[in-house]
Amino acid sequence: MTLYYTLVFVLLMVEMVSFFFLVTPLPFNLRRRLFHFISTSDIIARTQYTLKIVFVFILILFIDSVNRVYRVQQDVIASNASGTVITTGTDRTEIQARKFYSQRNMYLCGFTLFLSLILNRTYVLVVDLLAVEDKLAAMKASAASTAADSSVISSKNEEIATLKAELKNKDTDLETLRKQCEGLSAEYHKLGDQLNAKESLGDVNSKKDL
Known part of the structure; x- marks a missing residue:
């Protein structure tokens, strides 16, 4: 394997590790901290x-490899169409190796x-998921604050x-107490009037005795 295809293979392994991560x-x-970083x-x-x-260079290599596969296939088809039969093991091995x-x-x-x-699409989806989770956490906090309020x-x-x-x-008790006070006051005035009447009657009797 040439150097640039070896680098492509290393990049493929890095992509696989990143995807699993x-x-x-x-x-x-x-x-969240990691993706923010x-x-x-x-x-x-x-x-x-x-x-x-x-x-971009890998895309160019991909187009070139597709072209090579097509040319190998065309060589095999051309040899079969011309009636040339590959009999030696070296030629057959070379064709198979090229293919x-x-x-x-x-x-x-x-x-x-x-x-x-x-990998790019997965990264975008994970970032969107983190944004949705942040919004959900904020909504839960707002709902909890509203519920607390x-x-x-x-x-x-x-x-x-x-x-x-x-x-x-208290108003009922105060009204009851006021009525009781009014009743007691009326009773007091009534007793006072009776007492005054008795005193007046006693003075009249004492004068008669004199």
């Missing part, structure tokens, strides 16, 4: 830009390009209702 379940806080790091941004250029290497390079470049698309308001309303009931009872 993306789909691995991690704690929410750790995953990836999305804000200058080094990661430069690496992504470099990889885009590398994938094998061209197909291997085509599959290698094709899988690398295909996995890069899957409503519970506080409900407790305050209950307290106000209790105070109103107590105030009403």
Whole structure:
């Protein structure tokens, strides 16, 4: 395997590891910090830009490998059509080797390009999922705060209702006490009038005795 196809194979292994890392379940806080670092790091941004250029070269290699596979197939078809039969083992081995290497390079470049698309889409989906989870956490916190406020308001309303009931009872007791005071005052005036009448009658009798 030539050097550039070896680098393509290494890149394919890196993509596979990155893909398994993306789909691995991690704690929410750790995953959020990690993806925040990836999305804000200058080094990661430069690496992504470099990889885009590398994938352009891989696309060129993929087109070249497809062309080589097509030419090998055309050579085999042309030899069969002309009636030339490959009898020696060396020629047959050479044809099979050319076909094998061209197909291997085509599959290698094709899988690398295909996995890069899957990796990019998976990354976007994970970032969107983290954003949705952040919104959900914020909504839960807002709902909990609203529920706490409503519970506080409900407790305050209950307290106000209790105070109103107590105030009403106090007003009732005060009205009862006022009526009792009025009754006692009337009774006191009545007794005072009776006492004054008795004293007046006693003075009249004493004068008669004199």
